[in-house]
Amino acid sequence: PSPKYLWFPVILRAAFLPLFLFCNYKPLGIERILPVYITNDWAYWAIAIVMSFSSGYLSSLAMMYTSKYVEPRYAVTAGMFAAAMLITGIFSGILFSMVFPILVERITW
Numbered sequence: 001p002s003p004k005y006l007w008f009p010v011i012l013r014a015a016f017l018p019l020f021l022f023c024n025y026k027p028l029g030i031e032r033i034l035p036v037y038i039t040n041d042w043a044y045w046a047i048a049i050v051m052s053f054s055s056g057y058l059s060s061l062a063m064m065y066t067s068k069y070v071e072p073r074y075a076v077t078a079g080m081f082a083a084a085m086l087i088t089g090i091f092s093g094i095l096f097s098m099v100f101p102i103l104v105e106r107i108t109w
Helices: 007-021 041-068 072-096 100-106
Strands: none
Touching: 007 041, 007 100, 041 072
């Protein structure tokens, strides 16, 4: 996608979160209340592979577009900000993964 529409597939990646919650995921010491709709382990692997490739592809595009679409004197600063936002997103994802066992245990449908 072009820089103008890069936000759209990035937002669509949020659909992976409920997909993973509905997979056969049972953390140790947690009683699962959320129903399991995706019981096939191969489906889980396929979802994980598509999510990882889309993450790498879209983040690479964003990093390339960042320094290309600002004035040349701001390219280095824009690249540093893009890298900082990438690291912040990875760190936020790691922290949010600690919420998944709580969601599996407490959400009922």
